[in-house]
Every structure is written in structure tokens, then in C-alpha cells.
Amino acid sequence: MNLRTLYKTPEGKIFFLGVVLTLLFLIALFLTYFSSLELASKLMGIVGTNLLFGRAAGLSFGYAVELSQSVIILMNIVVEAILVLLIYPLFIFSYQNLLHIKFLETFFKKVETLKVKYHDQFIKYGKYGLFLFVWLPFWMTGPVVGAIIGFLIGLKHYTTIVVVLLGTSLAIVVWALFLNQLTSFLLTFSSSAIWILFILIIAIVAFIKLQNRNV
Template sequence: MKELLEKLFQGKAGNIFIFGLFLFFCLLLFIIISYRIDITFANKITGIVLTNVLVGRVPALSFAYAVELSHIVAISVNVLIELILVCIIYPLFVLSFNGILKIELLENFFNTIKTKKKKHQKSFDRYGSFGLFLFVFIPFWMTGPIVGAIIGFLIGLKHYTIITVVAFSTFIAISLWGLFLQEIIDFLLAFDSEFIWLVLFVLLSILLIYRFKR
């Protein structure tokens, strides 16, 4: 166990893992302090975290604007969540790939990513970092920061290059989605607030069912 922990925190992948843990505890501390100051606000932040982790960035952003959080809060929290997930899961994949660590819960997910990488091998080989940027930026199923980071590793990009590209493209994607979704939700809220909550409930239910079936 001691040897495994040492390997987990070694090298550049280990530094990324430590950074991910640091961001996680910063977010956790922020939420705890928020509960001491403003429970309503803290509940909204917790809702964003759970929604993003369970169903993704678009529903999480939609939720943030539906509960009337600002652009800065909605975008910052979502970017932070996705960066935390990348910085924690990516090093675990590196260890798994090198045969040092096996996590049964994540093995199927890792294998799916390897298959997707083979499918788009030519594009990644041709465009490199720019291809990774587009892959993370485009919000299709089985794309995004975690998958993009792992594919970046599989095509031979350097660890810090991967995290930098993924972080930048994630920020751009979430910012643009935020601007787009706020306009839609502001328009819907002008008619009936209950309607937007109904739409969000149906959307989240469909996404949850689809994700867990996969």
C-alpha cells in the first residue's frame, strides 16, 4: 500500500493528482464555509456539483442559471469541477495503463476511451494538440475533458500539455455554453418559472437514465 501511494504521487502525473486533490479540498472548504454563511447559496453550489458529476456540464449550467446564479459563479464552479475530475481521474488512468493500479469501477470506462481513440486515430495523429482542443470543446457524447485528457496521453502528448489544453478548451466551451444557456433560460423564465423547472427535471431524468444504461 505504501509503495502504491508513493507511485501515485510520483512524477508529473503525481503532481497533477496532487493539484486535483488541492482543488477538491478548496471546493469542499468553500462549500462548507458557504453553508455557515448562506445555506441557500451553498445548496445551489452543491446542486451544480452533483448535476455536473452525474449528467454533465450543460444540465449543470442550466441549473445554475435557473437558480439565478451569476455568470461568474456558474462558469467558475463548472470549470473547477471538471478540472478536479480530470486531475484526479487522468493520473489513475496513467497508473492503470502502466499496470501499476487497477480500479475495476473505471476499467470499462478506460477501455471505452481506448476504443474511441482507435476510431479517431488518424485525426489525432494529424492535428495533435489542436485536435485534442476540438475534441474537448465539442459537446458530444463521450467527448469532454476527462476523455480528451486520456486520449491525449494515448497519442503521446506530454502530461502538462494535456492538462493545459484541456483546461483552456474546457473554460472556452463552458463560457460559450453559459452565454447561450442563460439567454434561453432567461427567455423561458419570463413566461413561467415552473415551466423551466419541469424542462430541467425531464432533461435530467432522460440524461440520468441514458448514462446509467450505458
């Protein structure tokens, strides 16, 4: 299947949208460097932290470097939306044997195992169950995992994308409000408390990832 034919498929269009959003996001970050190197570095810090350690770490980093709450929320939503729009169609291409993406195959297998584990619940509650799965503020219920499960239980592509993006956006807002209150409380004890919280979150996520890798 050539690229033109691939683009005509729903998953191909989703992937194209992800590529366009990624390019626009990178251009915006690049332009930010001309107006404020410090701001651009902080924004890149959110991106990197979210990609490596998840939304809780990305949000806490934003608070640690004293960015506004709206910017912190928006940055994390865009990052996770891009991940969904890129990885979801790549999974489908791999599932249909159109592409073989070795570095993602292990992740895809873990998601399929997770889908089997909760198969009855997903089938019973459908898109509503998927929304709750993505919305619940835990690291292992991320939007990419949710999107792939949506495909595996037979939901339509665009239904899956909308449900997952709404769920993850709400989850990010909930995390942001919680962390904002927590950091405000901790700062009454120490000015460095927010960085301690940030390091603690990274340590917890790293431990969970290490445990999952050894399973």
C-alpha cells in the first residue's frame, strides 16, 4: 500500500493530522525561542518530562518553573493529543501488517494483554468505560493505551479519538488543580517543596516502569 492510498484511510488521515499538529507545535516552540529563551526552555522541559514520565510529572514541572496554570494545562494536552494522533494509527498499521515498528511492538502487546484482562468491562460499557479508563488520574490509564483499546474493542476511529482526547483533557485538568492545591500547601513549609514533589513523582513513575519491565 502506497502513501497516497494510506492517506485515504481514516487512520491515515488521523496520522496526517498528528503530523500537521506536531509540525505546528514545533514551529510555535521554535518561534518562542526568539521572544524568550527562558520560556522556550521551560516549555521544552514540560514536553520532555511528560514524554518520559507522564502527565503528573509534566504538570508538576510546569508548576516548579512557575509557569501559569493555563499554559501548563495547554502544553500537556497538546503533547498527549499528538501522541494519540501519531501512535494510534501506527498501531493500526502494525495490526494490519502494513508496517512493522519494532520499538513499539512490545508496548502494543502489553496493551493487548490489558484489553484482554478488562475485556468484559470494555465490551459492557463501551465508549463510556473507555472515557473513565482514560480519565481516571493514574499513570497506567494514559490516552495512547485507551485509544488502542478503543480500536481493539471495535469502536469507530473518530469516536475513539474524541472520547480519548476528552478523557485525557479532563484528567489533565483534574491533575493540574490537585497539584496546584498541593504545591500551594507545601510551599507554606518550604520554598523548595515543589521541586521535592517533582522529584518524588519522577521516582515513583520510574519505579513503576521498572517493576512493569521486570514482570
